Ligand SMILES: CC(=O)N[C@H]1[C@@H](OP(=O)(O)OP(=O)(O)OC[C@H]2O[C@@H](n3ccc(=O)[nH]c3=O)[C@H](O)[C@@H]2O)O[C@H](CO)[C@@H](O)[C@@H]1O[C@H](C)C(=O)N[C@@H](C)C(=O)N[C@H](CCC(=O)O)C(=O)O
């Protein structure tokens with residue numbers, strides 16, 4: 436792209452030095468700079484990108500976007516702006532030619548259920564024969580190939596690049612998990628969503644947002660940023676059973692599609708039943724009531740498929756075709772996913788790491804447990820992140836017959852500090868604290884008896900445990916199966 440054209444999007448800037456004719460790439464990481472690139476210096480939480488500007492020049496950057504004039508050696512122009520963070524969104528969207536306008540963009544936000552709802556919507560698109568891309572906690576899924584990503588919602592550059600790649604691969608839609616961090620930090624600048632979905636808002640991430648009010652308002656940006664252009668065919672999907680939905684409904688002029696189980700909603704589930712490893716319910720829709728039988732487990736998944744149904748209905752897909760897909764849906768990876776084993780116990784891998792998700796995961800398993808058997812629940816939490824949620828997590832876990840409190844990416848925090856905080860919330864004495872997660876998993880197997888159910892919560896799809904700043908391979912399922920074979924076979 437011509438440098439002049441790219442930079443014409445910046446209304447407030449000072450250019451020092453001679454601009455090159457073309458820019459071949461945009462980068463924010465000096466380690467991935469290509470020749471003839473524009474490098475934007477981002478002030479991070481750990482380091483300041485301005486300190487890597489010279490490295491970027493050495494690697495071939497010919498334009499540096501900076502908040503102050505830098506002493507740089509080499510042939511390079513500097514573009515001085517007030518905020519490189521904001522500039523990043525503007526330049527990234529322009530560089531990739533605003534790719535979101537060419538796709539049906541669906542954004543899913545909420546404390547719990549983003550990965551599940553986004554994955555369900557993506558799978559329905561694929562089942563209906565529509566090419567769709569998916570981005571979120573599990574990575575970036577483009578035509579079945581999964582690319583790793585560090586964040587649930589990536590930085591603005593990576594976000595625009597993913598959408599561009601989806602467009603170039605011929606995708607018709609892109610489904611994105613939208614985190615509150617992503618919204619607040621401007622990672623979604625320039626993304627023009629067609630449908631915005633809200634799952635729920637409960638305690639999490641208060642280390643970053645401070646209060647629930649701030650956290651809820653950050654999520655609200657997804658709805659307010661849909662804009663005011665009523666000629667656009669945009670839709671908002673809200674959970675009628677979550678009080679925040681009323682607030683979000685006020686933030687947008689676009690049609691609201693509600694879903695829920697308890698309160699009145701356009702898409703409502705009644706007569707939910709959990710039997711024989713299946714979930715059954717009646718789905719009330721604007722076109723009548725439809726009986727559903729699906730493989731996804733638990734009430735929380737009833738909410739998740741209702742949300743997905745509302746998205747497709749709003750976009751005018753026929754109800755019967757969507758239901759056919761819902762009934763075929765496989766479990767979402769690491770979300771109440773049953774481990775296939777020969778063992779005489781049932782093992783579920785789950786990603787619950789908030790108080791609400793723990794409650795929902797346990798409730799999902801309880802209907803499948805016989806009175807004489809135990810529900811064993813193992814849960815950990817991350818080191819150095821929101822500590823205030825720890826006791827409430829254990830309080831919710833107390834519904835299980837036996838609880839094992841452990842760690843989930845302890846980072847630099849001592850095991851005992853994490854499990855000690857969790858233990859403060861326990862409501863009964865049938866629990867133990869084992870900081871080493873592998874040992875904790877083995878302990879769960881050691882106390883299990885035939886017929887028992889174990890939920891390993893918190894790791895979900897992740898195959899590692901972060902101790903200090905190193906990722907060690909770790910799989911709850913593998914450790915459990917090996918320990919189970921020694922015990923039962
Ligand atoms: C606190 C936070 O959000 N940090 C994010 C931030 O990292 P950072 O501020 O530490 O960046 P930094 O390492 O200081 O680097 C600053 C700049 O210098 C550049 N740099 C750095 C080193 C170098 O050699 N050369 C160089 O140019 C970097 O590329 C960057 O542009 O920018 C990175 C790149 O965009 C993110 O990956 C990183 O997310 C970290 C991994 C993270 O854990 N974030 C969490 C808090 C988060 O955002 N979570 C949400 C919610 C998840 C949920 O819902 O559960 C999410 O969306 O993931």
Ligand SMILES: Nc1ncnc2c1ncn2[C@@H]1O[C@H](COP(=O)(O)OP(=O)(O)OP(=O)(O)O)[C@@H](O)[C@H]1O
Nearest residue numbers: 546547548549550551572735770786787792795796
């Ligand atoms: N709609 C829901 N309501 C409450 N809990 C849910 C819901 N959907 C899933 N869960 C629970 O929350 C856990 C995390 O689900 P999921 O990964 O879909 O959420 P998420 O919002 O993407 O979380 P994260 O951003 O941390 O990845 C699941 O393993 C399950 O226990």
